[in-house]
Amino acid sequence: MEQRLEQKQTQRLSLSPQMQQAIYLLQLPLMELRQFLQQQLIQNPLLEEIEDESSSDDEEILKELRKDEIEPDLQEEMERLARFEQEWEEYFHSTTLPGQEQSDEEKEEYVKASITKPLSLQDHLLWQLHLMVLSPEERKIGETIIGNIDEDGYLQSSLGEIESDLGVSHEKVEKVLSIIHRFAPPGVGARSLKECLLLQLRSLGKKGTLQEKIIESHLEDLKRKRYKKILRNLGISTEEVNEAVKAIACLEPKPGMRISREDARPIVPDLIVKKVDDGYHIMINDEGLQRLRVSPFYRQLKGDGNQDPGARQYILEKFRAAKWIIKSIEQRRRTLIKVAECIVKKQKEFFDRGPKWLKPATMREIATEIGMHESTISRVTMEKYIDTPHGIFKLRHFFSGEVATDKGAISSRGVKVAIQKLIAEEDKHCPLSDEEITRKLQERGMHIARRTSAKYRRSLNILPSNLRKEL
Structure with missing residues (x-):
């Protein structure tokens, strides 16, 4: 077997640690984001939490976020990266924790150290x-x-x-x-x-x-x-x-x-939607979320030319990392608000009248409307919840397929709501079979097959008619 050296040219998407961290923060739900920021406050001495709600530093931070050239690049880069879904999948399966250079085992250890271990x-x-x-x-x-x-x-x-x-x-x-x-x-x-x-x-x-x-x-x-x-x-x-x-x-x-039930963690919504007059007001749930800034003391030291070169380099690196985290959090906030506004606009009947009025929608439609890539929408809605006038729902609850009806298409979730209502109102001594449920839905203009009706019933964790029967 002959051994030889070969040159091979390949094209591969390369991600900077900062961009990896920005995408990582975009995906995090509120509870995990709190844990991440707490860890960063420990690791980066230039980051500090703003304790005073009325602090005048807020205006300074916002001005920096608006004028700094990094943020537009961040949005543009995120969208460019989103177009390479295959490379992203390789990255998530083969690289380390974004911005932290940690293995999966180290990530697990970090999570264990960040929360109290429940009694198994x-x-x-x-x-x-x-x-x-x-x-x-x-x-x-x-x-x-x-x-x-x-x-x-x-x-x-x-x-x-x-x-x-x-x-x-x-x-x-x-x-x-x-x-x-x-x-x-x-x-x-x-x-x-x-x-x-x-x-x-x-x-x-x-x-x-x-x-x-x-x-x-x-x-x-x-x-x-x-x-x-x-x-x-x-x-x-x-x-x-x-x-x-x-x-x-x-x-x-x-x-x-x-x-294990005693250790169940409560759902904390990332977004809150409240009805105001004829419209809706969307807010980010910041309760318990650390408000960060770069320490004024270290900000001054950064410009001190008389420092030891090693110390100056360390401060500059931590300063860049702190600024990037603050900007990534702000970008996450803006993206969440933008996506939520589009969802509320598209699903207005749901917010006005209730769950059964949910319309068919796809992530691609939302992405096209707000000018982002579909994979960005997928990441920003991952494991996140929204508090609505009708209860708390996963953001992905608002994306579903469609079912044809006499009055136009409705979402598959709307059909599931109708099935739940039929079963809730059925005679418990003579429960409805899948065929009877299908017939009743068809009488209401929802044209689905019996096997589809059975599939939706199973997805709702509802037993078949012979197991729902009571004496």
């Missing part, structure tokens, strides 16, 4: 395990069992695998598992849904009750809502079945979620 289900179970009086061998078995419990609370490994890995007897593993079954939350460590529900009933002191009999012998009938079969086999009344079913419905099929 395994942490919760290990804490309970260490409170028990156990032998070293039993403790090791318990740690192994807990390590194989998923976030829903179910044991994913078989007892045979645990016995083989640890070289212990089946009786010892069963003994420790029975101890874990008494831990909170009730039902944790179960190997099946049936075992999970039975463990919860027994923790409530309901062993030997009708609920236990139904779960033990008729769980599949219960799932399929075959109540008549349960009545016939157990020889009980309809009222008794109703009471038992209500009690079983209060149990948690995923006990581990009781821990």
